[in-house]
Every structure is written in structure tokens, then in C-alpha cells.
Amino acid sequence: MGAIPQTVPAVAGIGLRTPHMVSLAREDGNTALTAPWVEIHSENFLMDGGPRLTLLDAIAARYPVSCHGVGLSLGSAEGLDTAHLTRLKRLFDRVRPALVSEHLAWSVTHGVYLNDLLPLPLTEETLATVSRNVKQAQDFFGRRILMENPSAYVRFAGAIMSEPEFLTRLVEQTGCGLLLDINNVYVSASNSGFDAANYLRSIPAAAVGEIHLAGYEESSAGGAGGARLLIDTHGAYVADPVWDLYAATISRIGPRPTLIEWDADVPELPVLLREAALAQTILDDARLRNSNVA
Amino acid sequence: MSRDTTLADIQRIFRDAVLGADDAPLSAVLEPGQDAGIAVYRTTVQKSLVKALVTTFPVVQRIIGPKAFNDLAQRFVVTAPPRAAHLSAYGADFANFIVGDSDATARAPYLSGVARLEWARADSYFAADAASLESTRLANFAPDSLEGLILHLHPATRLIVSRFPILRIWEVNQPEVADVPRVEMSEAETVLVTRPGAQVVMRKLTPGDAAFIVALMSGETLGEAAEAALAAQSDFNLQAALEAHFVNATFQDA
Numbered sequence: 001m002g003a004i005p006q007t008v009p010a011v012a013g014i015g016l017r018t019p020h021m022v023s024l025a026r027e028d029g030n031t032a033l034t035a036p037w038v039e040i041h042s043e044n045f046l047m048d049g050g051p052r053l054t055l056l057d058a059i060a061a062r063y064p065v066s067c068h069g070v071g072l073s074l075g076s077a078e079g080l081d082t083a084h085l086t087r088l089k090r091l092f093d094r095v096r097p098a099l100v101s102e103h104l105a106w107s108v109t110h111g112v113y114l115n116d117l118l119p120l121p122l123t124e125e126t127l128a129t130v131s132r133n134v135k136q137a138q139d140f141f142g143r144r145i146l147m148e149n150p151s152a153y154v155r156f157a158g159a160i161m162s163e164p165e166f167l168t169r170l171v172e173q174t175g176c177g178l179l180l181d182i183n184n185v186y187v188s189a190s191n192s193g194f195d196a197a198n199y200l201r202s203i204p205a206a207a208v209g210e211i212h213l214a215g216y217e218e219s220s221a222g223g224a225g226g227a228r229l230l231i232d233t234h235g236a237y238v239a240d241p242v243w244d245l246y247a248a249t250i251s252r253i254g255p256r257p258t259l260i261e262w263d264a265d266v267p268e269l270p271v272l273l274r275e276a277a278l279a280q281t282i283l284d285d286a287r288l289r290n291s292n293v294a
Numbered sequence: 295m296s297r298d299t300t301l302a303d304i305q306r307i308f309r310d311a312v313l314g315a316d317d318a319p320l321s322a323v324l325e326p327g328q329d330a331g332i333a334v335y336r337t338t339v340q341k342s343l344v345k346a347l348v349t350t351f352p353v354v355q356r357i358i359g360p361k362a363f364n365d366l367a368q369r370f371v372v373t374a375p376p377r378a379a380h381l382s383a384y385g386a387d388f389a390n391f392i393v394g395d396s397d398a399t400a401r402a403p404y405l406s407g408v409a410r411l412e413w414a415r416a417d418s419y420f421a422a423d424a425a426s427l428e429s430t431r432l433a434n435f436a437p438d439s440l441e442g443l444i445l446h447l448h449p450a451t452r453l454i455v456s457r458f459p460i461l462r463i464w465e466v467n468q469p470e471v472a473d474v475p476r477v478e479m480s481e482a483e484t485v486l487v488t489r490p491g492a493q494v495v496m497r498k499l500t501p502g503d504a505a506f507i508v509a510l511m512s513g514e515t516l517g518e519a520a521e522a523a524l525a526a527q528s529d530f531n532l533q534a535a536l537e538a539h540f541v542n543a544t545f546q547d548a
Contacts, residue, residue, distance in 0.1 A: 043379055046382065047383075047421075048420060049421060049422040053423075054423075070379075071380065073379070076305070077305055078302065083378070084378065084379050109306055109308070112376070113377065113379045115342050116312075120301075121301070121304060126301055129301055154328040155325040155328065221330055223330045224328065
């Protein structure tokens, strides 16, 4: 297994999607079609063996890899599935990821996996549950994980904490880092009626280890009382207001590894790389301004 | 939200809402007017799982059509949602579910057999890696010790026995076949699924070869399996059968 331990630089990478794997893995491939780092959905690589894992080995030998989990269900009241933890650990031993991330969400109850990032009421009980699960996962993996803010489509009655407050306390209690998904902040802010810029200013900057950018789409059915309902589909270009929030965040906290997520209606690789190049210009601007100040 | 409603309660209520159709208990723990949001979660959960089944069972879908498949897959999803978070493991029970689904079996009696074949393909594709047994290794054994040899199947080898010609049905229902020809349904087929390289290979076995593999699977020696093969088919050619198994990585180099 040729994977070498790497760190992800504070530059723009792309989500690794099945149609692009062969061309990205190719040694003699077109040099214009390479990325500085890639992110996989861990759950797509938890099989025992076969061609898909062989191809992943070739990718991991060429690029720093980030493992982004969608199924550990760190918000589950019933605790974590040790079989799933074990499979994830086996994958990490294989690709030696530079980053490991999960979501502030749940998907498992009574052992049933619901295949979506379901929302959590932000209560003291939930904070205690997520804290316990994050600590268990970090101990099991022997490494820090980054927690991503989800996109929200419902609001719980009686939720007592804002998401930034919840995440700040989770970082304090567990030592985890944050994966700041700026599109999710924008989508949740629009759906739930809070201020996205204010949210982003309330996030502990030092804990942010990675940023996600993606496209949203508007539900044709609409939301409550005819309001807009935005859905985080990962199937479109990054929207202008999200680029603005990203530029403001990078300017304030400095460059961070940034990832373009596009996993529905996956476009040709060059389209994905152009979106990453756009993010890179914003990162370069911030770096330039910082060096001018110094 | 009542003070007594725990996180575990909310997650159970949420599961019932996204797998079922009754929003009322979930609405009671949300702010008013969240129906559209609940629908987003329900749609994502159900559609993404149906999509996973479409990926694994494209021929079942082609045989009964997208609408009937969608309904069938949806019934399966809400009855037997996944128990593991990696969806490459989802669908092992789909063929059995089809057997008990009167609408599906009425559409095509061979549907569950085809589903078993498609699951075997997926299961083989994702099975563990291992070196396969080559013919040269067998040459190292003294001829009189061959009879007592135990051959182990490769982790990616699967055997599917059907009273229908499932491989023929699979072949004529590929996307590139525009006009599906009539298939003679009276012929039973035993299909061996193996993974000699990056692709899964399917082969219809002769009655002798089928008996040979079944015997090896139950732990019998090479000699005993060859006898079982000859009993099932008097002109069974052991040498030719073994050569094909070596080429197709049927056995593991233990």
C-alpha cells in the first residue's frame, strides 16, 4: 500500500468522484487534470477488497487524501457502531489520510442506517451525547477529527443553543476541529432565518481545519408560508453569496484547505477544477494581503 | 418539545417519519410549519436508498420497468432499511424480499433469481483480495496426492443455482440490446461468478461442473468432487473444467 502520510496544504482541492478516479490515478495523465489534494467519502471505500480499493491505493500514492465520513452518526443517542468504527480505522490505516472529518448530525437509530445527515436539537443532552461519541471516535482512531456543520431544513422547538455556541463548546470539550461548510451555513441561515455572516464571525477560528464549498438548489415546493427552501444538493456551481461569505471568512481567519464538493450530477473534471481554481484565487489574495501587512 | 422527550425519542420519531408517511409525532417536537423540511429528509432518505438499489440491480429494473422497480425498491427500503452505513453492503436481502412480494413475482417468476445473480456480482466485486490458484501450482503435487487435495474457493467466487436461465436473461437485458429476444424459460442454469481481474466474470456451468463446485464448497476433496461431477454428468472432463477455473480465478491459493 503505497500511501504516504501527508498534510493537506491550505489550498483548494476537489471531492474525488468515481467517474474521475481513473484519470486522476494515472501516472502519465494530463498534468492539467490534477488536484493538489482530494477528499473521499469514506463510506464508498469500506468494502473488503476489489478494484475500487486498488484504484484508491493509486490515488493515495499521488495525492494527499482527506477522509470525509457520512455514516458514523456521531449524534446517535445509542452510541457508535463499533463495526463501523473498525472498518473506518482499516481504511485510515490503508490510505493514511491527512484529514479525517465527520458531521454534526445523526443517521443511525435502533441499528438502522437512514443514509442522510439528520438534524439534532441543540440541547445540553445532545451536547453531552455528541461529546461522548466524538471522544470515543477520536480515541479509537488515535487522531483528531473535524466536525462539519450540517444544512438544516427543520427547526426544533425548545433548542437552547445556537450552532456556533454548540460547536464552540464541542471543540472545548473534545479537542476536535471544525470543518466549516460555508454553503451549509448559507442554506441553514436562509431556511432558519439567522444571519450567516454573524454565524461565521462566531466560529472559533483556530479550530477550523478545513472549509467546504458547494452549490445549493431551491426547492420548487417551497418552505413554510411560501418562504424559500434551499437544499444543499452538491449538484451545482457555488453561488455568489457563498463566494462572498468565503472570501470574508478567509480574509478574517487566513487560508485554510478548501474543498469543492460536487457529487450529484457530477460534471467533467475540468469544471470541478475551475471551481477549485476560483477558490484558489481567493486563498492567494488573502495570502498576498497578509504578506503585505507583514 | 416536552421536557421528557429524550434525544433517543426524537430519533425514533424521526425514523418513523422518514420511513413512513405520518408527520404528526415529528411535527410535535418541531416549531410549527416544518412539513416541507420533513419532506426534504424523507425524500433524501428514501430516494438515495432506492438509487443504491438501482445501481446494484439494473437488470431487475430493466425487466419490470423503472416505475414498478421504484415502487418495489421503495417497499423494500421502508421494510428493510440498511443495517450498515456502507451501502455496498445494502441489498443482500433484496432477492428474498422479491420472493415474498406478490406484485414482483407476478411480473416475472424469475425476478428473484436475477436479483440473486446481480447481488452475487456486486458481492464478488467488493469481496476481499487474495491470490488465485494457478495451474502451475497443481503441477507441483505428486499425481497420487491430487485426489486428497482440498481446493478453497477465492473470496470473490459465488455460485448461483436457479431453475430459470438467469444468465441468459441477464445477457438479453443489457442496455445495448435494443430488442429483447424470447428466452426459453424451461432451462435451469447454475452460474459461477468470479473476479479474475478488475471485472466480474459470469459463466454458466455444465451439470458436472456445478456438482464439482458444490462438492468443493462443502469441503470435499478434489477426488470426491470429481466423482460427484461424473455422477452428475458422465462425460465430465475434469482437466478442461479445472483449466477454465484457473483462468477465471475460481480458487484461492491457500
